Amino acid sequence: MDIKGKTVFITGGATGIGLETAKKFIAEGANVVIYSHGATSSEAMTLPIDRTLVIEGDVCDRAQVALAIAEAKKRFGGIDVLINNAGVAQRKRFADTTEAEWQSMVNVNLGGMFIVTQEALKSMDTGVAETDHDGCTVKRKCIINISSGAGLCGIPELAVYSATKAGVIAFTQALSAELVQSGIDVITITPGSVGTNMFKELFKGTEAHHTPADVAEVIYKTVIGEMKPDNRLIVDTFYHQRV
Template sequence: MKTVLITGASRGIGRACALAFAREGYAVAACWHKNEAAARSLLDELSALGCDAELYRADVADPASVEAMAAAAEKRFGHIDALVNNAGIAQQKLFTDLTAADWDRMLSVNAGGVFHTCRCVLPGMLRRHSGRIVNISSIWGISGASCEVHYSASKAAVIGFTRALAQEVGPSGVTVNCVAPGVIDTEMNANLSPETLAALCGETPLCRIGSPEEVADAVVFLCGGKARFITGQVLKVDGGFLGG
């Protein structure tokens, strides 16, 4: 049985990914940080699907926390076949109001978390000459977004990281890809006003916002056998928001 490790798995896109992988027959190592109730609820759903699953608490910005989580997951499941780096934070703020602490926290979670988790999980994949890594970025990492300079920068860093690492580990049989969601119906976007959401829908050719499940479908595809010759790519799941 293949095992997937998913960070930020307790809600939103991460939760949808966990359930989607479970339906594909994967064992699931689900990493969470703050919402224990949501994590326990996810575990109940995974168990109801007959999935071999375990919860792990970790702050992806903390190297020691990630090392402990990855070691425990590898000991429990024997190996990690796929890694989904989904954990992230967002904040809307004028650039002139940003503090050094705002900047450091955003980069340490959104970009640093990807680094720490890959650093811990990748050695096992290299030894087995097999593995799939999917990093979750954002369309704002491609186009940039007003009042989200630090968020956009962190997600752009994830894209650069993905493309570079894919070239480095490709000869060892490991693929590294990136999914860049558009406007998705998650708690992260729950603070947007109805007027803002309506405007974003109007800018999207499919005339609606996306669902976490639609992003999860793309992630599962990139971890599957039909994507074995795809690496170093950024797949936009945005309803056509950014066009070509």
């Protein structure tokens, strides 16, 4: 995919991986929509105003999401790339976790992805998919869902977070199969220890092996087709390890 002039919609883009991903796509010529809690009081507001639309909102609120996507379409046209990056986490013994804490993580990490993806697909409809000379469907749109290494291996005191991130992986694989003939690619990225504020809070005193910019580079290369997924999942060797 040639990203120049394309529109990239990023949830949770005010900090960390989302913000660095926004910077990367802008640098490569894309238009970027950042949809996030705290977006209008974040570093995102310093990005080039001609190529960036920053919207404060909640991924769990369908009306807000629909309005944000409508604004994105009005400003830049339909969405070409959706990056479901918004997420929350809490490190706590499972026996001490409340139902409200469970529901909060499920609502954001899975429910938010569900709502945003449904609404974004209305703006990503490619109609009849094209095929190349080999008869393969040409992928002209892309959905990237950010999971976590915690969704692949057990990490103590992250049972709920791990469950939601494993759900992201399964959701991606199923949706990819459903949209296989549509020209929309659906792929999961599963970062391990990345030096985000969330990681530093969850694993105090633990050194991260990657930076948010490292993950942004993986996301970008995946979208443009330089990195190929295995069963709709991109994982490097470190991501299989426990932090």
